[in-house]
Amino acid sequence: MSAPVRLFRTLRRETRGLALLEFALCLPFLIIATLWAFEFANYVLVRQQISQLALQVSDNAARIGTLTSVQTQIDEKQINDLFTGANLQGGSLDLAHNGRIILTSLEVDDGQPHGQYLHWQRCYGALVYPSSYGRQGDGKGNSSVKGMGPSDAKIVAVADAPAMFVEIAYQYQPIISARIAPSALMHEVAAMMVRDNRDTSDPGINSVNGVQPSAC
Template sequence: MLITSAASASWRSRARRFAGLLAVTSGRLVRDKSANSLIEFAFSMPIFLTLGMYGAELANMAATSMQVSQIAMALADNSARLGQTDNSAVLPTILDPMVNSVMSGAMKQGTTINFQANGRVILSSLEQTAGGLQYIHWQRCKGNFARASAYGPLNYGNTGTAIPGLGKNNVSAPAGQAVMFVEAFYSYKSLFGNMFVKNAVISQEAAFLMRDRRDLARGIANTTDCT
């Protein structure tokens, strides 16, 4: 089949018009910058969103850790004040109802992080034996999170195992006095699963020397509820 010169000219003319239209359209697209901001936002949004979520996770963990620390500090301080208002002629004693009240106060303080269900406080009375040994005279716990003391149970240090004290700094009790030593544990649940921070156990410690002198030989029962 032969192609006539007229048909060939018509085909070349259509090709030139199409090429011209393509060039004009391409030029307009190159000059059109109306969607630049949208494209830049689409590329940057995942980065800023990830950074924001990571920052929120770290801030929440830091705030929770600080609150657990405040619970431990307040409990140790309040426990050291037990019996301080007793104006009797004999040395004041510490009774179980007193200890129960400050332990309940610690749970109340941790309401915002549901400390009762996810945490535990361990209050140990660190004292000194007649022979000068440090030991845990009595111990009380509260909170549903199963956790044992990192330093020993009731009567630890008075059963053949000598201890220099409690805590990282080996806090010790002077003769005839007691140190209220608190361990606070909290099971932290991450905001975004394991994306940034894995679930962890936050632990804090606090210790206060008992205000004034107390009759340590009687009063509170030499038992434990840390089971």
């Protein structure tokens, strides 16, 4: 038997490095799967945090105001404080730079045909993202607005209770790579009905000297 044949048979029977070879072949796939699992778990947690934050902002927006003898009035400073609080609550999300909060007062139009309309709208955050459900003034004097939100779950206001509708758009910040994240942009919505007798007369939000409105 020739030397090459004997060498081939010896190598074929040799199994001491088989496990190491199999591990070396599987290691890249194992690393990719582990990194994807970490990124996906972080993505889910961030999305849940954004959703909860949207609910918190809408709840706070439904509660704020200064009680007068008859009605509750809100002003630009209270709206700005609301946004600042949301950014602080978001912590490392840094909504001021990576996100956009859109707060809309959905109300019933006092004039004909008494439909839904977007009385006022305020925004916060550097992310360029327009509202997915309309702009300030939409629906005034017409019935073009049927509510706000997804088509199968629209929020509508009633005559004595505006709805504080919140949208939060967020540019996801990956911990490993955006290539393995499900999506780069998150968008969550929430709404709460105003609980008190809020003053809805124009402009809806009172101005305050020295305070810059958070216009959209």
